[in-house]
Amino acid sequence: MNNITKDLLRRWIDGMCTTEEAAYVQQYLQQYPEVLLRQMDENWEHASGVMSKKATASLWQQIRSQIKPHGRTILIMGQWKKTAVAASVLAIFFTVSWWANNRRHNKPVAATIWKTVRNSGSGKMSFQLPDRSKVWLSKGAVLQYANDPEKGTRQILLTGEAFFDVHKDSLHPFSVQAGKVKLTVLGTRFNVEAYDNEENTRISLIEGKVSTNYSDTHNKTITTLLTPGNMLCYNRLKAEGNVQPVNISDAGSFTGADIVLQDISLNDALNRIGSHFGKTIHLQNNRDDQQQLTAVVPGNNLEAALSNLAFIYRLQYRIDDNTIQVVRR
Template identity: 25%
Template sequence: MSKNPVSYELLDKYLAGRCTAEEVYLVEKWYASLDEEGSLPADEKVFDQPKQWARVRAALRDHMDNPAGHTYTPAKSKTLPLWPNFSRIAAAVLLLLGVLGGYRYWQNTQDDERMTTVGVSAPETVRIENTLNRIVRHSLPDGSEIWLNPGASIRYAKLFQSDFRDVSLEGEAFFEVTPNPSRPFRVSSGKMLTTVLGTSFNVKANPIDQQYEVSVVTGKVSVSAPDPSGRRQSVQLLPRQQAIIDATSGQLAQKELPASAGKVASWQPVSLTFQDATLGEVVSRLEKKFDLKITLANPRLANCRIKAVFDQQRLPEILDMTTLMVEATYEMQGNTIILTGAGCPE
């Protein structure tokens, strides 16, 4: 196979809408030159199965056939790749579909609040809600990343121009914050205010059940909330520590997160290798690694085979890549993940 000029990194930028005009031309010229089978980008470590590459290629074709709503501008800040090299293209495909199918964009004006779509000039205030039954990732203006659980929503300024990078949250989300000591990052979630300089943490804010929690994965955060008398109370959290507001007393409590029999939290990066494994075997390993339950809606899914390497990736990223390879989808129901698809013959 002759060397082609398009890398996974460039395809990632193209599908994420971060290419320059010259890069767009390069990708589309390369795509138009593909033969019926298509040629892989430079790195062929995982998409060595024609069926898997065909699915990614189909997503590229769909993206080019439906360009409405996409803008291509030079990237202003470096964002973290979802997967290294070989799987960046799959990440971009799935995240793009998540944006088009599961996000609602609002722009706030003085007089009204109306829907906007990708590609429309950004408003001063942005509100994003995950309407899917799966976790979806969103990038903030400073390059910070947020993984929104189903039903979660965030609101933030179009540009972080004040002394703080402020985000308000309803629901549950995981944050990976780009360091900036001169402009701290703050998350407002009900009664809780979480302040960080650069770290990763999970926030749960459920006003209906009066459930407010902050759990730290890396770095250090400060969490504050008013006590019953109105005075501000605060705690400092380190990795594997959690802050909770007691629904009865209103007191802010700090506790250690227990290790669950060697299992890791869903947001903890892990490395896994699957060499021609069945999806049934993959599910079994994921359940042993993470503290959750995975169910196959169709037993035939267990027959599908997977060859992949995940290097320090989180559960949502692993699920996205895995379901892409077996033509399946997943949804979350509490602490249970349900995979749905046609499956494979024995």
């Protein structure tokens, strides 16, 4: 094998080599570890500037003892022993290199700071994230976002429902973790429903593209690319999802005062309305059927919201202060 240049070795130490160059250097050093020793002699001052003197001396002695336990014995060892020693040298060197790199790039790694927004008001809350993306947070929803402008991080954790109008930034994908579903976008408009008390998580795409990821019952990652006018419905109990057409395609419905109910059970719909208006709704003789409903009901008028559902789905209801009784006709 030909000799390697000092420049190539330095670039390998600094992590600046190509994949092919790195493989070549590592193979070379396994056969000629004394080359690495000479280079470490030259670079040791950088590492010792970060490590304590005691730790530096101890580590250096450890390397020397493994490399040259008896003068130049390493040069006449059997190949299998030389390889074993070379592996030890390389392993120790990686530790030293880490210290040296920290010395050259001595910047503290700050922990990601998460900020929390809770909507405890009576209607939807709208606000702008640091990256200029806009959010409409439904009542009772909780949103956490990573506030890290230096890294350009755009990460969201969501419980409840929110509509997003994401600022386009091709260099920094925007991700939302909604229960067990993670979605990633660059710039788009979509709605997420991730209620703790419901089996299904729904992502409705109005504009752009969204990539969704979740794990199935075999812990296999399933990736789905949504296009405008489609919705992913993920059932967390069955760990399965399906894509279906969006029944509500107007962004104004999600950002306005209305309550949007998309392909959900009657019981879940009544729970959402009750939570929105601060009421407890009981659905009597509730049968476990597969009927799903889709509707847009007023979010500023309880009577109107109940009347709309009662007319369409043949219901009767009675309001007693903070409790509402609903029965099927």
